[in-house]
Amino acid sequence: MTHTHVAGSIHADATARAPGWLSRPGDVNALLPRLWSAGVDKDEHGVLRVAGISVTELADQVGTPAYVVDEADLRARARAFADAFTGWHVYYAAKSFLCTAVARWVAEEGLGIDVCTGGELAVVQRAGVDLGQVGLHGNNKSVEELRLGLTAGVGRIIVDSFAEIARLGSLAEELGVRPRVLVRATTGVEAHTHEYIATAHEDQKFGFSIAGGSAAEALLACHAHPWLELAGIHSHIGSQIFDAEAFEVAARRTLRLHAEFVAETGVVPDELDLGGGFGIAYTSADSPATPAELARALREIIDHECAALDLAVPQLSIEPGRAISGPSALALYRVGTVKPVELDGGASRLYVAVDGGMSDNIRTALYAAEYSATLASRRSSAPPALARVVGKHCEGGDILVRDEFLPADIAPGDLIAVPASGAYSRSMASNYNHVPRPPVVSVREGQISTLIRRETIDDILALDVG
Ligand SMILES: Cc1ncc(COP(=O)(O)O)c(C=O)c1O
Numbered sequence: 001m002t003h004t005h006v007a008g009s010i011h012a013d014a015t016a017r018a019p020g021w022l023s024r025p026g027d028v029n030a031l032l033p034r035l036w037s038a039g040v041d042k043d044e045h046g047v048l049r050v051a052g053i054s055v056t057e058l059a060d061q062v063g064t065p066a067y068v069v070d071e072a073d074l075r076a077r078a079r080a081f082a083d084a085f086t087g088w089h090v091y092y093a094a095k096s097f098l099c100t101a102v103a104r105w106v107a108e109e110g111l112g113i114d115v116c117t118g119g120e121l122a123v124v125q126r127a128g129v130d131l132g133q134v135g136l137h138g139n140n141k142s143v144e145e146l147r148l149g150l151t152a153g154v155g156r157i158i159v160d161s162f163a164e165i166a167r168l169g170s171l172a173e174e175l176g177v178r179p180r181v182l183v184r185a186t187t188g189v190e191a192h193t194h195e196y197i198a199t200a201h202e203d204q205k206f207g208f209s210i211a212g213g214s215a216a217e218a219l220l221a222c223h224a225h226p227w228l229e230l231a232g233i234h235s236h237i238g239s240q241i242f243d244a245e246a247f248e249v250a251a252r253r254t255l256r257l258h259a260e261f262v263a264e265t266g267v268v269p270d271e272l273d274l275g276g277g278f279g280i281a282y283t284s285a286d287s288p289a290t291p292a293e294l295a296r297a298l299r300e301i302i303d304h305e306c307a308a309l310d311l312a313v314p315q316l317s318i319e320p321g322r323a324i325s326g327p328s329a330l331a332l333y334r335v336g337t338v339k340p341v342e343l344d345g346g347a348s349r350l351y352v353a354v355d356g357g358m359s360d361n362i363r364t365a366l367y368a369a370e371y372s373a374t375l376a377s378r379r380s381s382a383p384p385a386l387a388r389v390v391g392k393h394c395e396g397g398d399i400l401v402r403d404e405f406l407p408a409d410i411a412p413g414d415l416i417a418v419p420a421s422g423a424y425s426r427s428m429a430s431n432y433n434h435v436p437r438p439p440v441v442s443v444r445e446g447q448i449s450t451l452i453r454r455e456t457i458d459d460i461l462a463l464d465v466g
Contacts, residue, residue, distance in 0.1 A: 017347055018386055019403050021285035028384040028407050034281045035372055035419040037070035037328045046379025048417050051443040055332055055376045055415050061448060062441050064334040065356035067426050069451065071444040074328035078109035081320055084291035091135055093276045093321025094120045096423035099440060101451045103127035114319050118145040125152060139206050146171050156180045158234050160207060165221050172227035181222050182234040182273055183208060185215040185257060187250040189237045210257050219261050232314060233258055236275025239322060242288065244297045247274060251301045259309040269314065274298065276319040280326045282420045283370045322423035329422030331361060332376065335414045350387040352410055357391015358398045359432040361425040371401040377415035380407030389416060393433050434460055
């Protein structure tokens with residue numbers, strides 16, 4: 001579990017100001033391997049490398065800030081899900097990070113793709129992946145997005161409201177197609193994650209409530225519609241979840257709904273999708289399960305519940321996003337200023353300001369997400385100092401890494417790397433303060449490729465047509 005406690009002002013020394021999960025490192029230069037992609041290490045001078053390329057070379061070639069993807073690592077994570085979940089359908093959740101190259105990589109590793117807007121669908125279309133392996137999500141898809149999904153021939157559409165069922169049904173009739181639909185069910189599970197990324201409790205915008213009866217009604221409505229092919233039930237309980245029990249409760253409730261539908265109609269829906277949300281390590285406090293462990297746990301849960309309900313096991317699917325794209329990329333920043341700030345009781349904290357911030361990673365500001373960081377451009381022999389990595393935006397909450405020990409001699413010009421920056425960073429980036437969005441580059445066997453180029457001020461000015 002990630003802990004978001006920030007120690008209060010009663011503590012006198014800087015170490016005590018650190019949250020309970022963060023301990024003072026013996027060697028402030030050392031990397032904790034589970035936070036980084038497999039291709040990351042440091043050379044004898046303490047310079048971080050990704051798949052053999054040093055971050056100093058990356059910074060020279062592509063500038064900072066930049067997101068750096070370890071291609072082999074991302075592919076391996078995608079493949080690990082495909083291998084561990086054999087017989088299941090595994091859809092990569094594109095919202096976590098999407099560009100045409102990544103769409104192709106995950107498809108080459110045997111995964112389908114989930115998109116949730118017309119924009120994401122346009123990217124996977126351009127990538128040339130098989131659209132039959134693409135699912136279309138969204139709680140408020142426009143008519144244009146539904147039409148695009150139908151004409152592109154996406155393999156499934158996950159419906160989220162009665163208005164959408166009617167809209168989709170009419171469009172399908174107009175276009176003479178019969179899409180496969182899954183009904184997004186709200187299971188009422190209180191996943192232990194931040195409120196904004198928990199999506200299966202009742203009081204939120206997604207899905208049809210199982211407890212309130214609308215999920216059963218939606219299944220019947222899709223089944224009865226001549227232009228819709230009911231494929232099954234979908235459940236996504238939230239993100240950054242470490243707790244198999246939450247999936248167990250969700251599986252039990254969705255399978256009970258499935259069984260009730262079978263009893264009422266005599267029709268057996270093909271598919272059950274358990275969504276994504278598998279947690280990753282952002283800090284030393286996080287110990288995620290491997291895909292193989294997850295597969296074993298989910299299989300056991302489903303087998304047990306299906307046996308109890310006397311049901312054949314449906315075609316199962318999952319939608320991991322962050323667990324594939326998150327750990328495979330780091331964010332690289334250059335330090336601009338370092339400011340020691342006195343705290344109560346004589347303690348101090350180093351505010352390390354870098355050349356990016358909340359416009360390239362909103363997660364810390366949005367959900368109090370925790371991150372880690374390391375000095376990436378040299379080895380330091382200075383003692384560890386409690387630091388906060390902040391950005392360049394005009395916002396006090398512009399924090400990238402709330403609590404980390406960095407070398408006390410960290411200085412302007414140093415490079416800092418933030419691991420686990422591949423998911424929901426570039427994909428949620430903004431132009432706040434008219435800051436251009438950083439590029440995404442990949443590294444593979446010593447080769448750097450640009451996946452998304454750096455935005456320029458001209459790109460931003462081009463939109464201003466007034
Ligand atoms: C429906 C659905 N599926 C899958 C995901 C992917 O979640 P994660 O990236 O945490 O695996 C999300 C994330 O919001 C989602 O809403």
